[in-house]
Every structure is written in structure tokens, then in C-alpha cells.
Amino acid sequence: MTRLEADCARCFGLCCVALPFARSADFPEDKPAGQPCRNLLADHRCGIHDRLAQDGWRGCVTFDCFGAGQQVSQVTFAGISWREAPETAESMYAVLPVMRQLHEMLAHLEEALALGAGEPLGEPLRAQLQAAQADVDAATAGSAEQVLAVDLGALRSAVGGLLRDVSARERDRRRRADGIPVPPRRVRPGADLVGADLRGRDLRTADLRGSLLIAADLRNADLRWADLLGADLRDADLRGARLEGALFLTRPQLAAART
Known part of the structure; x- marks a missing residue:
């Protein structure tokens, strides 16, 4: 510890x-x-x-x-x-x-x-x-x-x-190493994505810092290397989501989500 x-x-x-x-x-x-x-x-x-x-x-x-x-x-x-x-x-x-x-x-x-x-x-x-x-x-x-x-x-x-x-x-x-495309425009810092359907979306390297993802459906989404600093993940459904390398993701954020 x-x-x-x-x-x-x-x-x-x-x-x-x-x-x-x-x-x-x-x-x-x-x-x-x-x-x-x-x-x-x-x-x-x-x-x-x-x-x-x-x-x-x-x-x-x-x-x-x-x-x-x-x-x-x-x-x-x-x-x-x-x-x-x-x-x-x-x-x-x-x-x-x-x-x-x-x-x-x-x-x-x-x-x-x-x-x-x-x-x-x-x-x-x-x-x-x-x-x-x-x-x-x-x-x-x-x-x-x-x-x-x-x-x-x-x-x-x-x-x-x-x-x-x-x-x-x-x-x-x-992005340069793996040829990852730039995430969609709606996925941005501080975005209001409350309840958004993001199932299976490629969100690798997305900048989601401070975004509202309350109750968002992120099942099977790819969030590797996404910046999640301060993102509100309360009741977000993260079942099956890939989170390896997600940046600044904290234990309280994960505890508040559905995993």
C-alpha cells in the first residue's frame, strides 16, 4: 500500500x-x-x-x-x-x-x-x-x-x-504509433454525454477530461489511452469496455460506474 x-x-x-x-x-x-x-x-x-x-x-x-x-x-x-x-x-x-x-x-x-x-x-x-x-x-x-x-x-x-x-x-x-483516427467531434473535453449511446465506439486517445458521462452506455467501447481526468462516470455502463492505459482514471470514478 x-x-x-x-x-x-x-x-x-x-x-x-x-x-x-x-x-x-x-x-x-x-x-x-x-x-x-x-x-x-x-x-x-x-x-x-x-x-x-x-x-x-x-x-x-x-x-x-x-x-x-x-x-x-x-x-x-x-x-x-x-x-x-x-x-x-x-x-x-x-x-x-x-x-x-x-x-x-x-x-x-x-x-x-x-x-x-x-x-x-x-x-x-x-x-x-x-x-x-x-x-x-x-x-x-x-x-x-x-x-x-x-x-x-x-x-x-x-x-x-x-x-x-x-x-x-x-x-x-x-495515434502516430498505432494509426488511431481522431475521435469524433462530439467527444471533447467537458462534453455533455449524459445517457449517450457509445456502445462499441472507438474512443481511443479521446480527450474526455471533465466530460459528463453520467449513465452513458459505454459497453464494449474502446477507451484505451483516453484522457478521463475529472470525467463524471456515475452509473456509466463500462461492462466490456477496454480501459488499458486510460489516462488519469481514478478508483472513485470506476467505483461510481457499472463494471
Whole structure:
């Protein structure tokens, strides 16, 4: 397990306390931020972990903190929980969502750097990725006050631009190497493809970052080397779809889809 994977045994159940949720298809009831979920046990474990989906807690199944929970619990707050030190609770809850975004950025940067293993990214781009990685990593190591002071907008903008460059290079390389045709015009960043019938479509190297693919039918579609950064795949049908090499596809995205 890497530091960018959730290790619930080293966390204080922070996602079960800090984050709010509303009664919906993902949760059976409302819960305000800062109030412990009724399923949270005294040892910070979930009392219904083995039956979350069937009991209506689908949102818990699809959530992934990218290791932010244990970072906040064990590093930012030095292993002292909100139960042991109630005066830290408010700050701890505020730090979690910021840390999660930082860890998600680190996961994407790690993937971007790994893409250069087969064909060099070029030293300027690699150096920029490494510098961004160092900046984000440094932000995760700060005190609670320092983490909360991070300019997430500026960091996300800088990292997003670098990931876009890496994606363009990798997708262009794949097109040239394998003779892949340019994807159809409707398949573009931020496209509204809610409920779209894309069964069996050749979407290799498509740029689908930020696109809405809610409940889209992607059965047997070929999504190899497609950029899926931030694509909304809730209830998208991915059965039989080819996803090898899909760029910036996260565990929560897959958990929210039908596979």
C-alpha cells in the first residue's frame, strides 16, 4: 500500500465525521459536516463496512481519500484523534478535504511521470512535473494552519496545465504509433454525454477530461489511452469496455460506474 492509498486502520474515521452528505441514491439519510456517522464505532471503524452498498451507503463505497485520511491523522495531527483532543476537531475536519485534493494531485503527477518511462517526456516537461510534485508534497507536510493556507486554485491550475501537456503528448504518440483516427467531434473535453449511446465506439486517445458521462452506455467501447481526468462516470455502463492505459482514471470514478 502506498501513501496515496487509503489506509483506514491509520485514520480517525475522518470521512465518516468531517464530510456532510444528503439523503439520495448514495446515502439513506442526511448528515451535517462534523457529526459522526451513526455507523462509526468507537475505534473509528465502520460498523456496516461489509454491507455498505446493500444498506444504501453507496457514497461510502465510491469515496476514496487517496490516503489523505491517514496523512491528516498521523502526520498533521501527530496521531492524536478528535476524540482524544476535541479542541482540534474543527481544524482536523477542515484540513481533510484540502489534503484530499493535494493527494489526488500527487496521484496524477505520479502517473504523469510514469508515462515518460517508455518514451521520454522531454527534460523541460519532466522537470516541471517534478517541481510541481515537490511543491504539492511540501504542502501536505505542513501544519494544519499551513495546509489550510494553501492556494488550491493556483496549484490545481498549474498541475492541470502540466497534465494537459502530458496527455496531449501521450495521446498523439499513440495515434502516430498505432494509426488511431481522431475521435469524433462530439467527444471533447467537458462534453455533455449524459445517457449517450457509445456502445462499441472507438474512443481511443479521446480527450474526455471533465466530460459528463453520467449513465452513458459505454459497453464494449474502446477507451484505451483516453484522457478521463475529472470525467463524471456515475452509473456509466463500462461492462466490456477496454480501459488499458486510460489516462488519469481514478478508483472513485470506476467505483461510481457499472463494471
